[in-house]
Structures are given as structure tokens and as C-alpha cells.
Amino acid sequence: xxxxxxxxxxxxxxxxxxxxxxxxxxxxxxxxxxxxxxxxxxxxxxxxxxxxxxxxxxxxxxxxxxxxxxxxxxxxxxxxxxxxxxxxxxxxxxxxxxxxxxxxxxxxxxxxxxxxxxxxxxxxxxxxxxxxxxxxxxxxxxxxxxx
Numbered sequence: 539x540x541x542x543x544x545x546x547x548x549x550x551x552x553x554x555x556x557x558x559x560x561x562x563x564x565x566x567x568x569x570x571x572x573x574x575x576x577x578x579x580x581x582x583x584x585x586x587x588x589x590x591x592x593x594x595x596x597x598x599x600x601x602x603x604x605x606x607x608x609x610x611x612x613x614x615x616x617x618x619x620x621x622x623x624x625x626x627x628x629x630x631x632x633x634x635x636x637x638x639x640x641x642x643x644x645x646x647x648x649x650x651x652x653x654x655x656x657x658x659x660x661x662x663x664x665x666x667x668x669x670x671x672x673x674x675x676x677x678x679x680x681x682x683x684x685x
Contacts, residue, residue, distance in 0.1 A: 541587040553593050562595065596644060597631070597680035604635030604658060619658075619666070626662040632679040633660040640671065647683050649676040 543549050556562040607617040616624075622633045636642070640653035651657055651673045659667045659678045669675055676682075 540590070540592055541585045543592075544588050549593060553595065556593070556595055562593075596649070596682050599625070599631050599633045600642075601633050601635045604637050606637075606658070619660075622660045626660060630662050632662075634658075634675070634679055635660065635666075642675075644682050647676065647681045648674055649679060649681060650674055 543552070552562070601618060601622055605618055607619050618635065622635065625633065634642070635658040637655035637657060639655040640651060640657050643650045643652050651669055651671055653671050656668060656670045656673075657675075659669060659675065661667075661678070667678060669678070
């Protein structure tokens with residue numbers, strides 16, 4: 539999706555419309571699974587965007603489909619939390635790990651966590667914070683006007 543928006547030079551027009559007050563609803567798209575006989579294949583992007591800079595409407599990253607680490611798991615790969623913590627070793631940008639069934643409403647400078655499952659917020663040099671649905675989280679991640 540990002541590559542298609544870049545190729546059609548639509549990022550800036552969308553950004554301008556949203557910043558002028560047009561409503562915007564974002565959706566996470568799953569990457570297509572690479573086909574092979576190997577059952578351990580990971581989701582792989584099938585195209586490469588020019589960059590991963592997108593609309594830049596909020597001053598935080600969103601990690602969708604967030605799964606809490608399972609201490610009893612025998613999986614030997616990285617957890618989503620480990621990847622986020624690695625990202626924060628080199629970046630100041632907060633990350634909101636959105637669990638399945640959660641979403642955010644960003645309106646009038648406020649960032650409200652909605653849905654049923656909550657989220658985990660990661661900030662460089664700080665312990666992750668679990669937030670419940672209904673929480674206003676702009677104090678933890680910055681508001682849309684901080685961009």
C-alpha cells in the first residue's frame with residue numbers, strides 16, 4: 539500500500555487533506571505470505587517502497603497485532619516486544635503496540651485508546667506501560683499536533 543501511494547504521489551495530498559480537517563481512517567494491511575513448501579516462512583513484503591516514511595500524521599509508531607511475550611513459549615525467534623526494544627535503542631519515537639481488537643481515535647489533539655483489548659506503550663529508556671481501552675494516551679506518546 540505504501541509503495542502504491544508513493545508511486546502515485548498521493549502521500550502529500552492525503553496528508554494535506556487530513557491536516558485541513560478531513561477525516562482519515564487507517565487500516566493495517568497484512569503482508570502476503572511467500573509461497574513455498576517451508577512451513578517456517580515468515581510474512582515477506584512482495585514490493586519495496588522508496589522509504590518507510592508514510593503520512594507522518596502522528597509522532598509515534600504503531601505496532602499492530604501486538605502479542606504479549608509468552609514466557610512458556612518454546613519459539614526461538616524474537617518476540618514483537620524484543621523487536622520494538624531494539625528499535626528504541628536507536629530511535630526516540632514512542633511505539634504503541636496495539637493488541638487485536640484495539641484501535642485509536644485521534645481527534646482535537648487527543649489520542650484515545652478504544653476497543654476491547656488495550657495496548658502496550660514503549661518509550662526509549664522507560665519500562666513499557668500497559669493501557670486499557672478508554673485511556674487518553676497523548677501524554678505518553680505525544681499528540682497529533684506534536685508532529
